[in-house]
Amino acid sequence: MPKRSLRSQLLAQRRALSHDSWCASSSEAQLNLLSLDEYAKAECVALYAPVHNETDTGLILTAAFQAGKRVLYPAVCDHQMVFRRVDRVETLQEGAFGILEPCPTGADHQADEADLIVVPGVAFDLSGHRIGYGKGFYDRFLQHPGRRAHLVGLCHDFQLTDGAISADVHDIPMEIIVSDKRIIRIHGLGTGK
Numbered sequence: 001m002p003k004r005s006l007r008s009q010l011l012a013q014r015r016a017l018s019h020d021s022w023c024a025s026s027s028e029a030q031l032n033l034l035s036l037d038e039y040a041k042a043e044c045v046a047l048y049a050p051v052h053n054e055t056d057t058g059l060i061l062t063a064a065f066q067a068g069k070r071v072l073y074p075a076v077c078d079h080q081m082v083f084r085r086v087d088r089v090e091t092l093q094e095g096a097f098g099i100l101e102p103c104p105t106g107a108d109h110q111a112d113e114a115d116l117i118v119v120p121g122v123a124f125d126l127s128g129h130r131i132g133y134g135k136g137f138y139d140r141f142l143q144h145p146g147r148r149a150h151l152v153g154l155c156h157d158f159q160l161t162d163g164a165i166s167a168d169v170h171d172i173p174m175e176i177i178v179s180d181k182r183i184i185r186i187h188g189l190g191t192g193k
Contacts, residue, residue, distance in 0.1 A: 003166065007122050007131050010159055014053045014122075017156070025156045026056035028180035033118065034063055036176065036183070038150040042115035044070040046083050046149070049092060049100035054120045055154045055180075061089060072109050074137070075101040081137040082108040112146030119174060124153045128173035128186035129165040142172040150175050157181040 017025070033039060045064050047057040064071050072083035075095055084102035086092065095101030111117065119138055121130035130153055132138055142151065153174040160179055167173070177184040 003131050010123050013158060017053045022053050025180040029055045029154055029178055030059040032183050033060060033152060033154060033178045038116055042069060044114045046072040046114040046117040048074055048118060048120050051099050055156055057118060072114055073102045076137060081141045084108060111142055111144035111149065114149040116152060117149045118152050118154050121153050121155060123159050123161055123165060124155055124177045125161050125165040126184060127164060129167045129171060130174060131165055139170050139172050153177040155179050
């Protein structure tokens with residue numbers, strides 16, 4: 001199925017989730033992510049603020065704060081994405097595309113500063129490829145030559161497709177995909193950390 005059609009279909013399915021279904025799926029997916037050794041060993045974790053029924057990250061944020069981990073969230077500045085540190089969820093404010101972002105007065109961080117980056121997506125395949133919203137923010141950000149972070153795609157299980165997603169040269173595959181029902185490790189994509 002072409003990327004555009006798959007994106008439209010899965011966005012509609014995700015938006016149609018009831019609040020209870022979204023909460024249950026999000027909770028299970030986050031618990032699965034929190035069980036990863038890569039999460040346990042990470043000192044700096046990059047998360048995202050969910051929009052349009054993306055899998056929530058609130059439990060991960062709370063757990064990371066309690067464990068004394070540094071937490072980064074994305075912000076879009078002049079058509080580029082940067083990460084900024086978040087010390088309290090109350091400091092997030094509406095930014096680009098109506099998505100909550102860290103305060104614009106914080107220092108910008110690049111992809112080489114995180115140990116684990118949790119990446120949202122509209123669809124993922126079993127080879128680690130993803131479909132985002134089509135603007136390429138994450139793919140450009142993750143191109144950083146010093147990036148060593150484990151890349152974890154977080155999603156609802158219905159967003160995992162058995163068919164291959166056609167990958168462009170600039171697309172960055174995930175190392176692990178975590179849903180509410182399973183954890184998929186993509187063979188041969190470890191960072192060597």
